[in-house]
Amino acid sequence: MKADRDFFSKTQSLKTPFIIYDLQKLEDNYQRIKSSFPEFKVFFVMKSNAHPRIISLLRDLGAGFETASLNETSELLNLKVDSKKIMSFHPIKSPEFLQFLNKKRIDIMTADSYQEIDKIAHDFPNAKIVPRVVVDNLGSAWQLNGKYGIEIVEFPHFFRYILRKGLLPWGLTFHVGSQCENISNWIKAIQICDKVWEDAWRDGIRLKLLSLGGGIPVKYTHIVPSIEKVGTVAMKELSKTFLYKTKPVFTIELGRSIVADVGVLVNTVFGTATRGEINWIYIETGTYNGLVEAIETDNRNFFPVATQFPRRRKKIYNIGGPTCVSLDTPFVGIKLPRINLGERVVIKNAGAYTTVCASSFNGFSPPKEYFFQDLN
Amino acid sequence: MKADRDFFSKTQSLKTPFIIYDLQKLEDNYQRIKSSFPEFKVFFVMKSNAHPRIISLLRDLGAGFETASLNETSELLNLKVDSKKIMSFHPIKSPEFLQFLNKKRIDIMTADSYQEIDKIAHDFPNAKIVPRVVVDNLGSAWQLNGKYGIEIVEFPHFFRYILRKGLLPWGLTFHVGSQCENISNWIKAIQICDKVWEDAWRDGIRLKLLSLGGGIPVKYTHIVPSIEKVGTVAMKELSKTFLYKTKPVFTIELGRSIVADVGVLVNTVFGTATRGEINWIYIETGTYNGLVEAIETDNRNFFPVATQFPRRRKKIYNIGGPTCVSLDTPFVGIKLPRINLGERVVIKNAGAYTTVCASSFNGFSPPKEYFFQDLN
Structure with a gap:
């Protein structure tokens, strides 16, 4: 799923923050794995993304599931996954x-x-x-x-x-x-x-x-x-x-290799600040409500970031999340086309370990989840 | 609130994991701050703990509130906090x-x-x-x-x-x-x-x-x-x-100084393992569902930990949380009285920045919240 002009125009009416999944990409990823590992049984690691439609599509494609808890397993059975296709x-x-x-x-x-x-x-x-x-x-x-x-x-x-x-x-x-x-x-x-x-x-x-x-x-x-x-x-x-x-x-x-690049996270810039030489933008999803993986690597540059206007002159940015907390700085020193208040920022490969790890800390909700196939 | 024999017997019937708050301690903390800062107006930082009963008691004691988001502010107004007592x-x-x-x-x-x-x-x-x-x-x-x-x-x-x-x-x-x-x-x-x-x-x-x-x-x-x-x-x-x-x-x-030591988090040991020289226990609350602050400090030894049987001989433990993830190791190398499967571990000073930052990652729910004053 490309974050191109078509993508932005199709998703413009959705209120940010949201993650949009591409079910076709999910299917492609699954088939690539099946072809790369002939005669293997593929099990989807449920902790990476537990959305019922993702589980259901993988079930229909013939995947098995790897589960770690009673709640996860119970959810799989509710979604009519065959118990013979579950391992813990x-x-x-x-x-x-x-x-x-x-x-x-x-x-x-x-x-x-x-x-x-x-x-x-x-x-x-x-x-x-x-x-x-x-x-x-x-x-x-x-x-x-x-x-x-x-x-x-x-x-x-x-x-x-x-x-x-x-x-x-x-x-x-x-x-x-x-x-x-x-x-x-x-x-x-x-x-x-x-x-x-x-x-x-x-x-x-x-x-x-x-x-x-x-x-x-x-x-x-x-x-x-x-x-x-x-x-x-x-x-x-x-x-x-x-x-x-x-x-x-x-x-x-x-988990990650099946679902990560299936999801694109879209945020609006709700604040900007210049502090000394550093340009800051603040977006609606941060460390606590979806991007916890962004801060687990040293350089604070884990996810690819794109913007609505790729042809603008580039600047170096720090990106803060929505809360007041120091740890809530998912990106440091990344190069982006100049971006203004109210414009949209896209975090790519956000399909794994995002919403499943999200809290509503400071009153900021996790991103809503949509499917590209449902859009007109 | 002491994690003594009386505490364990009073809380034995509650299913773990849970946090138990002491409203008397909350009131004492608030009064200590009022006395230490005469003529100051005290504002409670809502992000540290947003439980309605904690907000309500502080409101009745005369506290103001510091808020960071629309959802937080809306919740304060629902709880009949005077808008004149709110700052952002x-x-x-x-x-x-x-x-x-x-x-x-x-x-x-x-x-x-x-x-x-x-x-x-x-x-x-x-x-x-x-x-x-x-x-x-x-x-x-x-x-x-x-x-x-x-x-x-x-x-x-x-x-x-x-x-x-x-x-x-x-x-x-x-x-x-x-x-x-x-x-x-x-x-x-x-x-x-x-x-x-x-x-x-x-x-x-x-x-x-x-x-x-x-x-x-x-x-x-x-x-x-x-x-x-x-x-x-x-x-x-x-x-x-x-x-x-x-x-x-x-x-x-x-926030922290009003509510942290008001809460005690109780967990059951659901697994143990000996790996080389290292003793591991696994508890129901970890990095993702309540103890995120435990891993933000270098030594993985942020919260005080107590057990049900303090007189046993001590051993060194690593404590893992409930998920499969490497980051979910809130305590490393801490000394505890020997502890067995099914026994209870208490994390003290867990009243601030715990449930508010918690997700249900891997299907493990955040701890339930109770009040000591409600127990018999």
Whole structure:
């Protein structure tokens, strides 16, 4: 979806702030992933965007869903998602959530600690366990190591513990870190899983599912490896590993790469200020009501920004959000065509981790959500 | 409100996560501030906690309110707060908000840029302008300089601009930064205001209101200057300044120091894990659904934490929130009595900037809110 003249004229009557999603783009992204990872089952990570129409379209396209909480899972079931197409890969699940999963027979789930196995054994006997393996996160924007994962050396013991507790060792999963630009992380992770899988096989444990997790990067303000590139590298590595074994069911769990570039966030400039040499504009969506990811990277320049009048002379801007708070400065020192009070600013690739993380702090509501296909 | 045995037994039947507020403590805090700042009008900063019962009690105690948005202001008026007791100190207000303030005759407001003056002149002629002065933020946990404020040298010109645009120069305000432990910031700020005020007087501008802003620190995990100490220092400085002038109306705008230690957040441990040498517990409230302030300080050790069984041997813990996300680790390396799955953890001083900033990311709801006075 291009933020061109046509886009601005079609959306002019909508009151800002809003996010507009393109369902055609969503479908294209899903198909690109399916083609890049042939024979893989694709699971949509619900936490990235839980809008019912997005969930419903992905359901109709045949996607599975990865869920982390009772509320999320319950919403999926309300939207008529087949329970067989749901997995929970949150490594730490509350007892209440486990009991719910048991009731609904959603039985494939991760674990990455002995304590979690004890808990699952208590609340969901016979569950299928897909341990999360510690892998390299170098080169990822959000690194997960330290918080989650089982070390390789720990595995034979961990699998025996799963069996002893009456659960089923079912496969392996890993997470290279969110927005991973270092393709060799996948290569190394697949090699690690190959080793763990083979050791398990030798111990008589027949694993069935290999999950490649998430982390495929999205182009925000700089070029990153494409879905096709990551797919090619992963498929090549898989053809060299997992030999002499029953072929695993391959899955991949993606959020950002399915939905990020499907959404465009539109704001109006409601204030401007010149402070010394610095030009400030203030927009209706900031750190607290939609753009929390903008401040999680060091340079405060995470999302691509566009304006209504691209041909104007450029200036350097800081962009403040709507609240009074110092942290509410999602962009610092970015170059934009000159922009005035009342004009519109567009934040691209705002389809993932925006509205789902938004609060109404200071009385400023999260952006409303619309679909491009509904506009005339 | 002590997190003692009595507290745990009284709150045992409430389902976690929840915040419990003590209205008596709220009243005590308000009275302490009134005594520490004699003759000051105290304004509650609504963004810190917008619960209707907290607003209503403060209204009945005689407090005024500081508001930043149309929604906040509208909520204050719904709660029968007198419009004369409302000021808006957000330096950048949307045109829509200014028109609303005009309609409701809420006429005292800040500004800190020429562009804002133009906007106010257009949407609220005759408004009373309290410019925000740039002051030192050294020693404050959240520093605001760069984002807001007018430099001293700019003032004579700024006041003339306000007058030329048909608005009324009404006073001065500043902000030493949130959670300010460096008392000399107030001394310097008062001295700066004295100078600006005197220059304005000589130019024939009779200012009426001096606002000391916010920033009084709250004791979280280490001792900070008390309200009384800050009051003593400020009052002493005010007695040495603002001489030979009509006495200003003094105001102070406080959120954190009125409401932070009024709230206690209670969570259940829903998961545990041992990863190498590190003990992890996972609780129901984290970065995204209530504890965003916990991760804004470097050491991930912002709030005091207590447990149900204080006499047990201590261990070092990391505490993860409920979501799958790496950022959702509100506490790192804190010492706690040994704690098990299903036991309760208490986060103290959780009355400010918690529920108001919370989202339901990953399907995890913000904590419910209760009042200690309602329990048996």
